[in-house]
Amino acid sequence: RKPGKLPADTISASYDKEYGKDTIEIHRDAITPDDVVVIHDDVLATGGTMAAAYELVKSMNPKKVYINFIVELSALNGRANLPADAEVSSLLVY
Secondary structure, eight states, X not given: OOTTOOSSOEEEEEEEETTEEEEEEEETXXXXXXXXXXXXXXXXXXXXXXXXXXXXXXXXXXXXXXXXXXXXXXXXXXXXXXXXXXXXXXXXXX
């Protein structure tokens, strides 16, 4: 979620975008060590937002984290910007 939109105590991660920086947040108590988390997005382009989301979720020490996309735009090489330990799948790759 974008900063300032969540009602409870949060943790955040910032990341570089094409034209500056952005920040995402999650509730501090949203994920426990017993959780298995799937982070899903529609398109993998450059990977910056997903890399930040993955690191934010991983910092909460869940049991497992998966990343999933509907479409991956391979020409933009976004998968290379995701952490090496991330399990990534895409339904369609163009």
